[in-house]
Amino acid sequence: NWVATPMVAEIASKWVRDGTAAELVDWQREALRTRQAAAAEVLAGLPYLAHPEGLHLWLELPQGRSEEGFVAQARLHNVAIAPGSSFRITQGAWRPAVRISVGSTTEGELRAGLGVIARLLKSEDEHLLLAI
Numbered sequence: 001n002w003v004a005t006p007m008v009a010e011i012a013s014k015w016v017r018d019g020t021a022a023e024l025v026d027w028q029r030e031a032l033r034t035r036q037a038a039a040a041e042v043l044a045g046l047p048y049l050a051h052p053e054g055l056h057l058w059l060e061l062p063q064g065r066s067e068e069g070f071v072a073q074a075r076l077h078n079v080a081i082a083p084g085s086s087f088r089i090t091q092g093a094w095r096p097a098v099r100i101s102v103g104s105t106t107e108g109e110l111r112a113g114l115g116v117i118a119r120l121l122k123s124e125d126e127h128l129l130l131a132i
Helices: 006-018 020-042 067-076 107-122 126-131
Strands: 048-050 056-060 097-101
Touching: 006 020, 020 048, 020 107, 067 097, 067 107
Parallel strands: none
Antiparallel strands: 048 056, 056 097
8 A cells, every 4th residue: 555654644734734835836837837948949840749837748750760769869869758659548540759858857958958859850861860
């Protein structure tokens, strides 16, 4: 069984009563809006889906680009992303995509990582992909 310890439950209850929980939620939403805005700047013109306060974004890959290959290329440049197929829940039509977390690093590192991803997407030449 998973259950909150009495101390954690007491702290959470206090935070709900005194408004701290709401303040923390507001802070998190603002931080995610800032990160999603940074992603919108760096990925401008690329096809992706995101909620303005979302923790992730969903980036569609161009025709002919495999999720596994793209994830591997990103990892060669020290950027960790997840293949979209890891989150697939149906056997219906599928467009290759990757899921990118915007909340797991500093904003500067996020911008740098998204820059690598943008360059990888815009590059068609495999040789250039390795040189980025």
